[in-house]
Structure formats: structure tokens, C-alpha cells
Amino acid sequence: MPDTAWQAKDLLTIRGLEKGQVELILDTAESFREVASRPIKKVPSLRGRTLLGLFFEPSTRTSSSFEIAAKRLSADWVSFSSASSSLAKGESLIDTARNLEAMAPDLVVVRHGHPGVPRMLAERLGCSVVNAGDGAHEHPTQALLDAFTIRRSKGRLEGLEVAIIGDIEHSRVARSNIHLLLLMGARVTVAGPRPMMPLGIEQMGVEVAFSTEDAVRDADVVMMLRLQLERHGATRFPSLREYFEVFALTEKRLAGAKDDVIILHPGPMNRGVEIASEVADGPYSVILEQVANGVAVRMAVLYLLTLRREEGE
Amino acid sequence: MTLLLRGARIVDPSQDLDRQTDLLLADGLVVQLGDAIEAGEGVEVMELAGKVVTPGLIDVHTHLREPGQEHKETIESGTRAAAAGGFTAVACMANTEPVNDNRSVTEHILSEARRHSYARVYPIGAITKGLRGEELAEIGQLSAAGVVGISDDGRPVESAELMRRALSYSRHFDLPVIQHAQDMALSGSGVMHEGAWSTQMGLPGIPGVAEDAMVARDLLLVELTGGRYHLQHLSTERSLQLIQEAKGRGLQVTCEVTPHHLLLTDEAVFESGMSTDTKMNPPLRQESDRLALLEGLADGIIDLIASDHAPHHPDEKDCEFSDAPFGIVGLETTVSLCLDRLVAGGVLTLSRLIDLLSCRPAQVFGLEGGSLKEGSAADVTILDLEAEVTVDPRSFLSKARNSPFGGWQLKGAPVRTILAGRLVEP
């Protein structure tokens, strides 16, 4: 049963969420998806609220997704990125938090390259904090929009076979999705090159495979992760070309999946590296829907957290 | 001055002693140990029934940060913390600014320590100039100035060639080569133990093999050179096996372990919400390593316990886990943790603990003390096994607060130390 109200101050991790909370977000997101089909794509619910985006790590798609979500709720959105001098090096995170507090925002969305930063800010700020990605740790709204996309397509999450394929070690998308899919009763297999498979991953409750074919076999959902050799690759994998040859999701490799399999990708895609173009653009791909759903899910998150009332209020 | 300690339970492993008796100290030395010693004129008497008296405890792995990093700690604050923690002596590492790779830094440390007189300070000299790992430091000069060992700690000696020559050259001065074993290529950008918990939290890991691989290499070089080798903060089951095997072959090898590696695991990083007080190097390892270390203590493979007291200014640790410097303090928690969790916890006898904290450190490094035999230095630690304490980092005498043990309720605590026959007031 979905919860009837949202009470937590922050959304920092999927780990620790309960099923009812997830269902509340997904159900609320359904309503917001409808807003996007209107001529006037705006509702007044967060009118007069100030939402801040702090992007210590550059991000166009996630930050613009949050921005559109905020604006469709009639909120005022202000965003700081590491490119601008306001997040210049030298100012400690703690001082940044104090300065933010003085501006009295209603909610802060933060993305950072280091795990634990959103939590540090949440502990020091009275307003709500939403984690838009902290290092390789978690990316809760991505997992929520992935789950929303899967649920819309399949009608459910429980009992589905989901394969997550790629550089699992460095992927916050993988970690958040593992927590969420297992929470909602799906089964998860992770796969990728051994040098990129983190130690002890099976203790998170997933099956582990080492080839795309094995992971994709009988899968209902296939999620491809982006390969970032320039960031993490040097000693882990020889080349993009080799990755395509050995691991990419091609039509041939997809053949073993269920007939109604759907393909997800958190974006941005590296065509010809982790996924072949004909698959990315093919009939099984729901990658573009993920983007649309991203705005609806983020609207739901911003709406629920900004207007939350704690027990007893 | 003459001091009579009356009625305490005296535990001195160097004499196989553990019974209630009296101890007389005069002119900085142990004069007499026996029952019903008479107090003569002008003798100060301390009634210590119910307390425990041991040879002064010695922490051979501390960072006093002076010269150059006095915002973290000074020789004064560090030795005060040592005395409060029940230690009459500490050895301090060379990674100061400037590095202790020359006699003038060594002499500065010694004279500062003497000026404050809270505890004896034994400087450890650098193995390589500037800790750069390229050329040997002037080990002979350092030895003459008074270092009791050489170490490049917080860094490893990476070059096998340099480690070979250091082991070789150190034999001229009978100094132990003290190694912080860490293969830097394997540890990479890791910030915690590589295992199930680093995987869950998405933090880059330092695999156990980063320690094991270098220990294995070093032991082969010890075999080649016949030098003396002391392994710092041993943290893995495999390193322990390697040390045991090397000792079995008669190599001059010793090792130490920290209280935090005996009592905490990588899960603490998660449980604490990524608190930077759980970040140190080597990192908190997995449970199987911790259990192996406890066994190694009980079996006698591990020679001594040392804290690796690594103070940092609170501002430096008040940031996200990835950015924080490695290290926690330990001088003011080691004794209570060991008395409560190891002795009361049934892992060690009190006598064996004192061996690990006093006798063996003195033996391995050739230091004064470590014994209450007549003629020994009058360095004494008084303990109260019944005292109940709650660890509160804000009340530390150290300048630093970075400890993961805040809030721990422990039974057993140091009461006072006596240094060269004088009661110390920290």
C-alpha cells in the first residue's frame, strides 16, 4: 500500500526507503506525467517556494530535468554549478552549507563527486536535501524514474528479471537501482568485466554474471550503464572498441531476452560502445521515455518533500 | 625524592610478578620491590590498595606533529595526553615539517620533551631524506642524536632496492627498520578497506593485499640482509601469517597492532554514517581480519600494541569522507579500551597486556623501563581496573578530537604516571 503522506526531511538514498514511500512517489509521479501533456504545463503547487540546485559535478541532463520539474510546479529555481565562481575551490563544504542556510531555501538539490556530501549538507541544513548523485554511492531520482518507467511498461516491478550491465564498481545508478528493485520484489543480475566488478557485490542480494549474454538471458528488463574509461578506465579496460566487441548490447546479444524485454539507459549513451545504435533506437528501447518520466518523478519528489509535514505538525 | 607505593597489585611480566606488594622508588630508580617495605623519614607514601601498578606503559607509534604542524598537536600537548592516558614514554614518527631526517630536528624534539617532562619521548628518524623515498637519510647521524628506530611512516618505503639498503645499513647502528607497508599502486585512491562495505557505499577501496604484498616483499629482503624489521599497524590475517612464518624461520621480525584494528571493522564506516573518525590508514578491515588479529595477540605472534596516535585539527576532519586526512588519536583511549575489551573481555590476561604495552616495546626498541626490577628506571603506571569511564573526546588533553570511540563506556582506566620517580601532573 502506498503511504498516504511523505514525512522524511530528505531524499538521500534509496537504501532505507520503505515500499510504501516508493509507491507514494511513483503514484504521485503518474499525476505529474499528465501535466506534461497539457497546453499549459504548470501547476501552482510550489508557487513562492525557492529551490536551489548545487551541482558540484557538471550535469546538463539531471540539472535541467530538475529545473523543468521545479518550474512546472511554479517554484523559483536557482542553480549553482562548479563552473561558476560561487562554488569556487577554497570554500569548504561546511561554509557553503552555512551560506545556503542564510538564504533560507525551501529545498536544495545537490550533486557532488564524493559520497556522503548530500548527507553532510542535510545534517546541517534545516531545509530538505535531495541527492542528485554523490560519487559512486547513490542517485535516488534516477532509480525512481527507472522504476517508474519499468512499472509503466510492465505494470509491475515484483518478480521481474532485471539485468544491469557495465562498470558496476563506479556506478551510483547501479547501486540505487539494486536497492530499489530488490525492495520492490524484482530479481537483479549484475554483469560486466571482472576488473570492474566490485568485491562482495553479491552481498547486496544480486546474482553476478560476467557476460552480457548470460545476464540478458530471460531478462524482462535490461539496463545498460555508461562506460567512462576516461574517468576510471586507465587500468581497468583496454579500449572502447574492445568493450563493444566483448560486452556491448547488440541485437545478437539481446536475442536471449524475453520477447517483451525493455531496454533502459541512464544516459548519456555512448553509441557503439556499450550499446549498438540499432538497439538504442529499436522497438525495445524505452530510453526516451525515461527522460520524460524523469521530469514527472522529480516533480513528485520536489512536491512531496517541499510540502511534507512531519508528524504532529 | 623518594616515593613508596604501598599495597597495590603489582603486575610486572618481566619478573613474572602479579601480586600485592610494595614498591620503593628513589633518585629516579626502582630501589626495592617487596612486602611490607618500611617508609623512612621524608619518604612520600602512596596508599594504593585496590589499584594496579605496572612498569610505565610505552606507546611506540605516535605522531606529535612538532615541528611544523603545531595546530594539530605539539610535543607538550601530546605528552600531556600520553600521561593522561597512562603512558610514561612515547616514540614519535618523523613525518614532521621539516622531516626528522637530521640531527637538529631530533635534538629539538628531545629538548622540548625534556622541557615539559610529561613523558619520555623517543624520536624515530626517517629512512629516506625528506621521506621522498629516493636516498637514504643520514641514519648514522640520527642514531648518534638519539633516535631509537627509523621509519618513513605515513609513507611506505616503496622501492625494494631502497628497503634492501636501509635494512643493510641499519645493522651498523642496530636500529630496527620500521615499515608502514602499503603498495601504493594497489591502494590507489582508496579511502577505506576494499570489501563488501566499500562496495555498498561506492567508496574506492584499499585492498588487504596492498599490505600483504609489501610485507611479503620486505620479509624476503630481511632474509637477504639480516636486518631488523618492525611492521607497523598490522591489519590483515595474511600479513599475520607472513610474520608468523618469518619468525618461524628465525628472522628478526616484530610487529604491532592498534586497538582500533582489534575492536572495529569496515562496517563502522557505514554505521557511523561515513564519519571521518573511522578513516585511517591502514583502514578498518573486515571481521575475519579482526578476529585473526585477536588470535594473534592471544597466540603471542603479535609483539606489542601501539596506538598510531594521529591528531588532526577538527577543521581538517570536518569534511566529506573522501577528502579527510587519514588518522585517529589513541593515547587517551588505548588503556581503557584494552583493559575493558581485551582483559575483561577474556582475550588477554592483565599480565600479557602489560607485556604488550610496556615490556615488549622496551625490549624491541632498546628503551629504558619496561620492568620494575631493582635498578630499573622509576617509570610507573598506576591503573584502576574498577574505574568506569565514558569516552569523551571533548575532554581530551590532546589538541585533537578525532576518535571513533566517543560515547564508549569502559571499565578500567589509568590513574597516574610516575616518570623517573616523580608523579606527573598532566
Place this chain on the structure above:
Amino acid sequence: MAGEIVEKNETIEDLILVGIRTRGVPMAEALAAEIGRMENVEVPIGVLDITLYRDDLSTIAPQPVVRETHLPLPVEDRILVLCDDVLFSGRTIRAALDALIDFGRPKAVQLAVLIDRVGQRELPIQADVVGREVSTTLDQEVRVRFESVDGVDEVEVVDRA
């Protein structure tokens, strides 16, 4: 009520009955069925969730759950008949008007309510078609039940505890 709606509107081909969640919906359905019987015409039905437009979102507890809005046709050049079970302060209808404007520009908007709690308006809003007027005080509540939702058709006036 169905008769009045038909009387009021020359061409019922342009009508859309829009039920305000929750109990405006079975009401719209019942009206559509009745009009259909009378005029032999199928009147389209829409569903409007006004949660996002309420002016008291930050203060009411518990936080209401947002549900979907669904209009079957574009609203341009059509006459929307808002249907709600009880007209009280008028704020719900104000929110509904705000919501409808975001869908476009209808030709006209009319209001049909089952129960009009006279004298309790906080905004200048009145219904075009009223089932029954009822005098109530502020500390009374009017509860309407439909068989399709609650298992029974009835109206109850209760004193708040």
C-alpha cells in the same frame, strides 16, 4: 438536475460533464446516464483532481494524495459542467476553475452541485444547478454517499465532534 442542465443548454453536443474528485465523479456519471436516457445522447465525462491547485496545501493534514486529471476532449469551444457533491466555502470550485484554465479556454463553465450549503460561501461563487439547498452551521459536516463508491445513496448531516 439532469433536466435543468438540458434546459439551460441549447446544444448538449458541446457539453462535457467534469466530475471533481472524489465524489463529483459518480455524480457526473449519474447525470450523464440520466441525460443519455432523456436525450439519447452520450455526454462525455472528465475527471478533475484539484489537489495541486488548492490554496491550503501547506496547512492541511494529512497531505492529500494527488491523483490524475483526465479530460476526454480538448476544452476549446465546449461547455464544461463542473460536478461536485457539496458546495460549501467555494474554494474547491475556485481551484477547479484555475485548473481548467490551464487546459485551455472553454466556451463556458457551469456548476452543478448536489447539496448547496447556503450562507457558508467564503468566495463569490454560486451554482447553476442545485439538487437541494441545506441550512447548516459551521460546526456541521455534510456527507454524501454514492452507491458506486460507498455502497449506498444517502446524504448525512453530522455535528463535528
